[in-house]
Amino acid sequence: MKVNETEINGFNIDNFNQYSLDVGKPQGICPLCSHDRKPKNRKLKCASYDWERGLGTCHNCNETFQLHTYERKGSAAKEYVKPEFEHTTNKPPGSKMLRWFESRGISQGTLDALDVSEGPEYMPQTNQTENTIKFNYHMGGELINVKYRDGRKNFKLYKGAEKIFYNVDSIVGYDWCVITEGEIDALSLHEAGVKPVVSVPNGATLSSNNLDYLDNCIDYFEDKQKVILAIDNDEAGQALQHELIRRLGAEVCHVVDLKDCKDANEYLVKYGKEDLANIVAIAQPVPLEGVSTLKDFEEELKDFVKHGFKPGYQIGLDNFDKVFSTYTGQFITVTGIPSSGKSDFVDQMVVGYNQKYSWKTAYASPENQPTFLHAHKLMRKFWQDLPLPSDIDNQTWKHVSSHVNDNFFFIDMDKYDLKSVLRKGAELVKRKGIKCLVIDPFNKVRNTDSKSDDVNKYTLDYLTEIEVFAKKYDVLVIIVAHPTKMYRTQDGKIEEPTMYNIKGGGEWYDASYHGLLVHRDYEAKNTKVKVLKVKFQNLGENGAEAFFKWEPKSGCYVPDEKPVEEELPWN
16 A cells, blocks of 8 residues: 655645554554553554544443644744635434434534534545534634544544634623533533533543643633533543643642542433532632642552552653653752763753653753743753754655644743743643753752842752642653862873762752763763762662763764773782
């Protein structure tokens, strides 16, 4: 089968085969759920691939996914396809669609109010035209997207269209709203009299927390004093709920208790409209920060008893991952003498987190200037090479630059102070979903709130502010800190600094969750990364070392064997 790798239906492909699947094969694994299945089922061919149309469908998790990503035109803003409105609705009394919705407790009045229509549409899952339900997505009164559902529970969104919340115009003018996981749940709540209600466009999966639809609609939530979450009672739904709380802020979020029901529609069918409206009215706020009972962490407790400590996040370099990992909600202090490669290794870390977990990162890096050169360094790490002038505007350049543009954000201020940086970091959590914040170096990002002249007190105040931010927003913070003094050994070599050599001394060691040393050996032509501290034993090994070679073209660190000291015969 010959597959066009550059264009589909006149739309340019940005990243062909983004999941690295078997090109041309009609069936294979699902990139969304296969890795979460039992080991014996992970290699089962549960998905169908339509390479000509660039769509895949999983028959296990019932998700539709794009095989490719599509080219962004321009360097900053995406250009989307807008569907033409086709109100080919067939809703006579007694139609199959109406009868089905009525069986789910939803009336024609609600379908009309939320612009649900019916009509034929080609569905790649069945490879034929099906009669479909059409959920029409409007924003600002304009049709932005359409979601199609056939009678076999196959779904697809309009190809190339912008992802937004379903029914998002309904929340304008309210200081509160409800978010559901599916369009039918939004219809159910409208049926119950809850009018400011929206739905996410593509449900929830455990494999991704990319809320691009929230990025596109964030302005709609700026004035909301209460956001009520009526999300499905399953593991994927709870993961989505957690991310929405993180992005929108726990202080405004309330959670609906669906009792023994999976979702809002099941609750409507089982208990009726009045009860559904009531559980929304009594939705409970997210528990207060700093106050908890066993019930708040009972599921975590059960998981710990069953499985032990959860594994930490890694960067994808085997020799380093063996000795160090981390959790979010913590911070890492990275030190080393000047020109040792600290900033470059931190870049390697956040690129690794992005590649493994799709984390987005924000930088507050006064020394990493000009910013375009910093972006160039990140591009090289993804490109695995040094771009040449002839590469500008080719497909690789467009793909890599677009990826860096979407995943890395550079805080640019005339005068950096910690309070302003953390405020901007909080905004980027909300608007872009960052999971990592880099401060490089700490002494150029001042804590103007601390009035203490005592260096130890100042340092403690500084790191306390960092810790509060990291915990509140579930973000990993990486701080680059230079040592104040450097000492030489008798043979003239510079001693390796410790965290006690940073200005503020012992406070850095005591307060930091983790500490890393990056030390370049010019004679051995390698770089050593040493674990100076890990707070939790399951995340690493104090004193452990990993050795790397630095690739000048890509700017990447490549694992290197530990140097073997010469063994003399009389030893």
